[in-house]
Amino acid sequence: MAAAAGVSRATVSYVLNGVDARVSDETRERVLKAARTLGYTPNAMASALRAGRTSVVIFALPNWPLGPALGEFLSGCVTELDRLGYTPLVHFVHASGPDGLQKACDRVRPVGVVAPSGDLPPERIEALRGNGTHGFVLMGRDPVPGVPTFILDQNRVGAVAIEHLAERGHQRVLALTPLDPQLGDLGEVRLAGAQEAAERLGVTLTHVPADELQRGLEVEPTGVYAFNDELALGALDALPDGVALIGTDDSPAARLSHPRLTTIRFGGQDNPARIASTLHAQIAGETIQEPVINSTPTVVQGETT
Amino acid sequence: MAAAAGVSRATVSYVLNGVDARVSDETRERVLKAARTLGYTPNAMASALRAGRTSVVIFALPNWPLGPALGEFLSGCVTELDRLGYTPLVHFVHASGPDGLQKACDRVRPVGVVAPSGDLPPERIEALRGNGTHGFVLMGRDPVPGVPTFILDQNRVGAVAIEHLAERGHQRVLALTPLDPQLGDLGEVRLAGAQEAAERLGVTLTHVPADELQRGLEVEPTGVYAFNDELALGALDALPDGVALIGTDDSPAARLSHPRLTTIRFGGQDNPARIASTLHAQIAGETIQEPVINSTPTVVQGETT
DNA sequence: TTGAAAGCGCTAACAA
DNA sequence: TTGTTAGCGCTTTCAA
Numbered sequence: 001m002a003a004a005a006g007v008s009r010a011t012v013s014y015v016l017n018g019v020d021a022r023v024s025d026e027t028r029e030r031v032l033k034a035a036r037t038l039g040y041t042p043n044a045m046a047s048a049l050r051a052g053r054t055s056v057v058i059f060a061l062p063n064w065p066l067g068p069a070l071g072e073f074l075s076g077c078v079t080e081l082d083r084l085g086y087t088p089l090v091h092f093v094h095a096s097g098p099d100g101l102q103k104a105c106d107r108v109r110p111v112g113v114v115a116p117s118g119d120l121p122p123e124r125i126e127a128l129r130g131n132g133t134h135g136f137v138l139m140g141r142d143p144v145p146g147v148p149t150f151i152l153d154q155n156r157v158g159a160v161a162i163e164h165l166a167e168r169g170h171q172r173v174l175a176l177t178p179l180d181p182q183l184g185d186l187g188e189v190r191l192a193g194a195q196e197a198a199e200r201l202g203v204t205l206t207h208v209p210a211d212e213l214q215r216g217l218e219v220e221p222t223g224v225y226a227f228n229d230e231l232a233l234g235a236l237d238a239l240p241d242g243v244a245l246i247g248t249d250d251s252p253a254a255r256l257s258h259p260r261l262t263t264i265r266f267g268g269q270d271n272p273a274r275i276a277s278t279l280h281a282q283i284a285g286e287t288i289q290e291p292v293i294n295s296t297p298t299v300v301q302g303e304t305t
Numbered sequence: 306m307a308a309a310a311g312v313s314r315a316t317v318s319y320v321l322n323g324v325d326a327r328v329s330d331e332t333r334e335r336v337l338k339a340a341r342t343l344g345y346t347p348n349a350m351a352s353a354l355r356a357g358r359t360s361v362v363i364f365a366l367p368n369w370p371l372g373p374a375l376g377e378f379l380s381g382c383v384t385e386l387d388r389l390g391y392t393p394l395v396h397f398v399h400a401s402g403p404d405g406l407q408k409a410c411d412r413v414r415p416v417g418v419v420a421p422s423g424d425l426p427p428e429r430i431e432a433l434r435g436n437g438t439h440g441f442v443l444m445g446r447d448p449v450p451g452v453p454t455f456i457l458d459q460n461r462v463g464a465v466a467i468e469h470l471a472e473r474g475h476q477r478v479l480a481l482t483p484l485d486p487q488l489g490d491l492g493e494v495r496l497a498g499a500q501e502a503a504e505r506l507g508v509t510l511t512h513v514p515a516d517e518l519q520r521g522l523e524v525e526p527t528g529v530y531a532f533n534d535e536l537a538l539g540a541l542d543a544l545p546d547g548v549a550l551i552g553t554d555d556s557p558a559a560r561l562s563h564p565r566l567t568t569i570r571f572g573g574q575d576n577p578a579r580i581a582s583t584l585h586a587q588i589a590g591e592t593i594q595e596p597v598i599n600s601t602p603t604v605v606q607g608e609t610t
Numbered sequence: 611t612t613g614a615a616a617g618c619g620c621t622a623a624c625a626a
Numbered sequence: 627t628t629g630t631t632a633g634c635g636c637t638t639t640c641a642a
Contacts (some may be wrong), residue, residue, distance in 0.1 A: 043436075066372060066375060066379075078400035095383035107350060210558075231561065233539050234538050239565075256539050
């Protein structure tokens with residue numbers, strides 16, 4: 001490449017990295033033309049080696065059920081990170097082996113990582129810091145000291161649902177959960193939150209896996225809380241008239257259903273932007289002012305409650 | 306590191322890469338211990354630079370609606386690739402800028418790429434080949450000459466749905482589509498396939514966006530084909546008794562709904578494994594025998610048709 | 611305004 | 627069985 005343009009490798013580097021002060025217009029033109037002709041792309045491995053860092057940000061996705069809400073959130077994060085000049089890539093934690101995230105980080109040396117707090121313990125973070133990873137955002141229920149954390153309080157989701165039903169006078173409530181082990185840990189926390197709220201508010205909560213819906217109806221509930229919108233929609237037709245129903249996720253389908261489903265929306269629109277900028281600030285070496293990003297669940301009122 | 310173990314860098318490299326023939330047991334032990342003590346991790350950038358290739362496989366995800374079916378497929382691909390020793394990472398094509406995939410490939414120099422055929426034209430593939438990318442699997446409607454292709458015939462999905470309804474004697478059918486622009490291109494192709502099949506079979510097909518379901522019912526359809534299961538479930542309660550309903554995706558919620566939803570399952574269980582092994586073979590320099598991986602949609606019979 | 615050269619951390623060929 | 631060394635492609639300092 002340098003030879004093709006008749007200049008030194010150094011000059012090529014300056015041109016391609018926009019250090020304009022250093023090269024004459026004429027030389028720059030020649031280099032750019034040669035680059036185009038040859039289809040030259042700088043070797044990112046080499047420059048990463050030299051610089052001691054890549055532009056990659058790994059988003060470690062835990063075993064969450066893939067749906068519209070998650071898609072929107074992920075897309076948002078990717079878009080923001082891309083805008084800031086990073087190369088965001090999603091790693092499926094549960095689908096790789098036990099040390100999948102660890103291995104992925106060792107192999108791409110990301111400059112930043114977004115990961116569930118459970119998958120990235122403090123000692124790993126320390127190890128990564130020494131390897132060129134400078135930005136961290138954890139996702140979890142509780143704040144992690146010293147590391148910016150995106151609070152996803154599934155516990156609260158369950159509580160909000162029950163509070164909503166209780167406010168409307170429902171005393172016997174069914175909690176409808178997917179069979180899918182995917183919702184596993186996530187679901188347990190939600191259920192616990194719902195249970196707590198139920199006790200607090202004097203609501204009788206019966207937990208029923210989705211495939212036993214019919215059996216659950218024997219307790220003659222006045223309200224049903226489904227752990228996701230699909231489940232709610234699937235139950236809608238089977239529920240006796242007058243039984244209230246609230247789903248979770250605010251999926252597009254919930255907005256389009258007849259009757260329109262009441263559901264729970266998780267988190268604000270600007271969370272992806274805040275996650276991205278938190279990462280960016282850390283990587284730039286700034287101190288983070290707000291180490292906690294809160295995601296509050298809110299009820300989206302429909303016609304089913 | 307080499308110094309800490311009192312050996313040369315070469316020896317460290319051999320030990321950590323399992324070239325056992327070269328080092329004595331005693332030396333190996335010493336090196337491994339030192340590595341553990343120091344928390345030493347080989348710099349993958351350096352070794353990638355040296356080797357001319359990384360272990361990363363980029364899976365370029367187009368603007369498909371995220372749901373359980375896609376999740377299963379993606380997880381499958383990731384698991385298989387991981388098993389083969391690669392580092393699979395998912396790139397959200399639509400969420401990055403226009404040349405997002407290009408940029409991502411330039412920055413991580415993946416050894417393999419799985420991408421929609423529309424996002425990876427032949428000239429790009431050629432360029433990538435020169436940059437250390439040796440495995441390609443395209444996803445699209447039609448085979449691409451010279452490149453293994455995973456055939457996703459959305460056209461056929463639409464046709465299968467209409468055929469299923471026609472077989473059961475339905476002559477007036479509603480096609481219920483999401484508003485979501487996400488399904489855009491994908492949806493158009495499906496609709497076209499359904500339209501063709503309808504004409505062929507003498508079925509009257511009316512296309513209605515999901516938010517106009519009520520208006521669609523004025524044509525008094527005897528069957529409804531929804532472009533995804535969530536939409537189908539959302540409509541279930543609103544449809545008059547006796548109207549047949551078929552969804553798309555075979556989502557868990559469809560299996561759990563009451564009545565159980567008839568739906569369309571897309572593709573076989575072993576597609577991820579075939580995609581992974583096709584990539585693997587190419588990277589190993591083998592010639593691919595079966596350059597086309599077919600994904601045939603099949604009806605999953607429920608109680609709604 | 612430009613070139614020469616060092617060095618990022620690793621691996622593989624060659625020497626001992 | 628182990629050490630020495632060249633060189634992967636880049637950026638950046640120093641010299642011209």
